[in-house]
Amino acid sequence: MWRLRNDGVGPKNKMITPLFSSMHTHTSFCDGKDDVETMCRAAYEKKMFAIGFSAHAPVMGKTGIKSSWNLSDDLFDEYVTEVLSAKSRWNGMLNVFLGLEVDYIKGLRSALDSDITAINPDYLIGSVHYVIPANGAEPFTVDGSAEEFENGIKNGFNGNAEALMHYYYDAMAEMIAIGGFEILGHADLIKKNCQPDSPDRLTYTGKRWPEEIEACRQREIAVCVSETEITVEINTGGINRGKTPDVYPSLSFLRLFNEYNVPVIITSDAHQAKDIDGNYNIALQTLKYADFKEHLFFTGKSSGKAVWQKNKLYV
Numbered sequence: 571m572w573r574l575r576n577d578g579v580g581p582k583n584k585m586i587t588p589l590f591s592s593m594h595t596h597t598s599f600c601d602g603k604d605d606v607e608t609m610c611r612a613a614y615e616k617k618m619f620a621i622g623f624s625a626h627a628p629v630m631g632k633t634g635i636k637s638s639w640n641l642s643d644d645l646f647d648e649y650v651t652e653v654l655s656a657k658s659r660w661n662g663m664l665n666v667f668l669g670l671e672v673d674y675i676k677g678l679r680s681a682l683d684s685d686i687t688a689i690n691p692d693y694l695i696g697s698v699h700y701v702i703p704a705n706g707a708e709p710f711t712v713d714g715s716a717e718e719f720e721n722g723i724k725n726g727f728n729g730n731a732e733a734l735m736h737y738y739y740d741a742m743a744e745m746i747a748i749g750g751f752e753i754l755g756h757a758d759l760i761k762k763n764c765q766p767d768s769p770d771r772l773t774y775t776g777k778r779w780p781e782e783i784e785a786c787r788q789r790e791i792a793v794c795v796s797e798t799e800i801t802v803e804i805n806t807g808g809i810n811r812g813k814t815p816d817v818y819p820s821l822s823f824l825r826l827f828n829e830y831n832v833p834v835i836i837t838s839d840a841h842q843a844k845d846i847d848g849n850y851n852i853a854l855q856t857l858k859y860a861d862f863k864e865h866l867f868f869t870g871k872s873s874g875k876a877v878w879q880k881n882k883l884y885v
Contacts, residue, residue, distance in 0.1 A: 589881050591867045592846050593622035593669070593753065594695060594803060594837035599649045600626045601639035603842040606656050612843035613664055619867055620665035621846070623653045624695050627670040627686060633678040635700065635709055640673075650689050667692040667868065671755060674745035675700050681750030693868060693876060695803070697755035698741045701734065703727065712738060712760040713813075719763040732780045735760065739787040746794045752868070752876045753835060754795060756805045756818035758788070788823045796830035801866055801878065804857060807839025810848035817849075817856050824860040833878065835866045857883060 592613055596602035602609075606623065613621040626640040641649055650668065657666040668691050672681045681694045699711045703726030710722035712734075727733040738760045746754070764779045795802060804824065808814030819827070827834065836853045840846045857865060866878040 589619050589867060590616075590836065590847055590850060591618055591620040591622065591665075592838050592840060593620070593667070593693070593835060593868055594624050594671070594755065594805060594807070594839045595621060595846070596625060596671075596839070596841045597623065599645055599652070600641045601841060606652050607659075608843050609840070609846065610656050610660055610664060610666060612846045614660070616847050618664070618847070620667060620869075622667035622669045622693060622868065623649075623656075624669040624671040625649055627672045627679070629673060629675070629679060629700075632683065632685070633675055635675075635678075641670075646685070646689075665869075667870070669693045669695065671695040671697050672751060673697055673699050674741055674748070675702060676741060676744060678702075680745065680748050682748060687750075692871060693753065694751035695753045695755040696745050696751035696800075697759070698738060698745060699759065701726065701737060713762045716763050732783060735780055735784055735787070739784075739791060742791055743794050746791070746798060746800065749798060749800075752799075752801060753837075754800050754802045756807070756839070757791060757802060758819045758823050761818070761820065762808060762813055785822065788819075789826050792823075792826040792830045792832060795827065795832050799876070801833045801835050801876075802827050803837040804834050804853045804865070805837050805839050806849040806853050807837075807841075807845075809852060810838060810840070810845040817853055821856055821859055824856065824862070828860050828862055833864075833866050834862060835868065835878075854883065 595609055597609055598605050610621055628643045628646055629635045629637055629640045631643040653668045660666050670691055672686060672694055674680055674696060681696055699713060700709055701712060701722060702709045707726035710718050723729060723731055723734050805818040808818055836850055838845055838848045864880045864882045867881060869877045869879050871877060
């Protein structure tokens, strides 16, 4: 598997001092460790252009799914109030944006749901975490523990890893088609439990993860996104938490997005202040290897549409 060096050695060309933001962040309102103010202070001290708060949108009230890591329905209003308060407190020092990371769950949850649009968010991240097996087996998440993931394949897909892979990318394609969000979150999150050198990857009925078929599905996703105004995040969260050796999406997937002229934004998926810009150097190097020349940062909305500013990577 391709590995990125973490010693600053990479493709030549002089890197421009980049302007960063942190638009994928989680606080103690959901599964993060620090509060809103602590995260703002960290972003300010890092001289970031902006911070966006993207709590995992509530799911219990809409879907009946019990979750320990999504924002609870009871805290939804308080979360919105606290982020808007921070936006006021930090005005003139740091751009603060109100957002949510909304899980797409077919027929149950999307970015277009009325409770989401009612808060008038500055932006939304669209993600796929949840798997609801058609056979009635217990729902699970693609980024849960390896044991949960394997049991999900066995119980929900009769041991057929390829069927799960298709479920995941089908859900992502549906989410993109429905729209209502600005940023596509960790587009190959499913790889967390499918690393090529992971022993777990060989346990699914003795067969390897269907890499070639997955590459075809990823190309389909790249095409789908290219037909929208969605920006894809390059997410360092898996590296920050020691779960993956590289970014989401992988280098090969990023090259597909670049092939179809899909713009990208660098995010940390920070769950604590110390990771607010965690491993952005690796994200920059990965973008270079994928032949990107620029990344975007979010500056707000105008007439209901996201406004992005380009930031060149190299001279």
